[in-house]
Amino acid sequence: MKALRPRSAASTERPRNAPAAGRASRRNGAPAETSGALPRHLAFAYAALVVYASLHPFTGWRDLGLSPFAFxxxxxxxxxxxxxxxxxxxxxxxxxxLVALALRRRLGNFGGALVALLLGALLSLLLESVQNWLPARVPSNLDLACNAAGACLGALLALLVGERLARRAAAWRHLLAASTHAELGVVLLGIWLLTQLSPETQLFGTGDLRQLLELTPAVPYAADSFFLIEAAITACHLLAIGLFARTLLGARIAPAPVLFNFVLGALIVRTLAAAVLAPPQDALAWLTPGAGLGLAVGGAALALALLLPDPWRIALAALALMAGAALVNLAPANPYSAAALATWRQGHFFNFNGLTRIAASLWPYIALPYLTMTVRRRA
Structure with missing residues (x-):
């Protein structure tokens, strides 16, 4: 009969020491939970938005012969x-x-917060110095101080609630698809919502490159043709964004109610943005007959497309995205956008308008590679 060996003292003490080690790691600033890739993607996306908003409109570059740090x-x-x-x-x-959250896994809570403060101040210093060459911009040491203070407050906020937020994010992770790039898709979806804040764009319409490339509309405006093109644009983009969002949902999540609420939320965002940035009576100006028809057709097509297998849905999303972008670039000028833009292109809203416009112009061409990468992983 085989004799049983008594457990060593080290083995009996390990469970008692393990919690103490965990508490020590928390005291040393190490995060207790991992936060995933979402904070990192959000930090990169937000930094890009800050750079664009700080240097918009990127025209009239000139050299005044001053040191870039004279301010x-x-x-x-x-x-x-x-x-x-x-x-x-x-x-x-x-x-x-966001930077503090993204760095907490490698540098700990305090290290991540400190580096976030330094990176925020460094980015502001770089952008303020570059503004020396832009006639529409005035570099300011006060702006630099306020930007650094904002980064500091954000880092402190991450210290206070970052660990709790990371735990909640981990608890909700099962709602997303089991993909290493699902968090990136969530960021792209958030950027798409940002594009709906602009009264310039047609409902759900993205991918218009004509203003960036200084091209004129290929089709002259006519009421009948604009009605049909607007309906087709809305339908294609609704189908595309619905199927794009579907790729992010976990296998056990019922997609229909989630997508319905998402589209409804996008329409609410559009309405509230129009009410704030344009005259309140124009809050529902986006609800044209063409947009209404496009919502009905696109919603019906989306409901049917949800029955398709994953690869087919992703391929259809890419096709609808390309078709919608092509139609946006062929559409005549939106008669509502010019009037709406004239009421709010002023002050900081001018930068905000440029930010939403560039996001709307580039979004399909960023989302398309993501869909391609997704279908390859699921094939």
Whole structure:
């Protein structure tokens, strides 16, 4: 009969010491939970948006013969408002928060927060110095200080709630598809929602490159043709974005109610943005007969497409995305967009308009490679 060996002292003490080690790691600032790739993708996306908003409209570059860091020696700016200060602080707060969350896995909570503060201040310093060559921009040491303060507040916020937020995000991770790139898809979906804040774009329409390439509309405006093209644009993009969102859902999630609520949320965002950025009476100006028909046709097509296998759905999403982008570039000028834009292109809204426009112009051409990568992994 085989004798049983008694457990060693080390083996009996390990369970008692393990929690203490875990508590020690928390005291040293190491994160207790992993936060996944979502904060990293969000940090990169938000940093790109900050760069674009800070340097828009990217025209009229000139050299004044000054040092790019001469603004650091300037005194208090002559013209400033409390709104400007608040905007500069709030603009960098999400950046500091997201960078701190993205770095907490490697550097710990405190290390990630410190690096987030430094990176936020460094990015602001770089952008303020580049503004020396833009006539529409005025570099300011006060802006730099406010941006750094915003990054600091964001990093501190990550210290306070980052670990709790990471645990909640991990608990909700099962809602997403079992893919290493699902978090990137969520970021792309969020950027698409951002494009719906602009009154310039047609409902759900993205991919218009004519303004970036300085091209004129290929089709002259006519009421009948605009009605049909607008309906086709709305239907194609609704089908594309619905199937794109479907690729992000887990296998056990019922897609129909989730997609319905997502589309409804996008319409609410569109309405609220129009009510805030344009006259309130134009809040529902996007609900034209063409857009209404496109919603009905696109919704019916999406309901049928959900019955298809995964590879077919993804291929159909890519096809609808390309068709919608092609139609957007062929469509005549939107008669509503020019009037709506004239009411809100001023001050900080000018930068916001440029931000939403570039996101709307490039979104399909970024989403298409993502769909290609997704279908290859599922094939």
């Amino acid at each position: 650091l020696e300037g005194g208090w700016p002559r013209y400033w408002t409390g709104f400007d200060l608040a905007i500069n602080v709030l603009a960098y707060l999400p950046l500091g928060f």
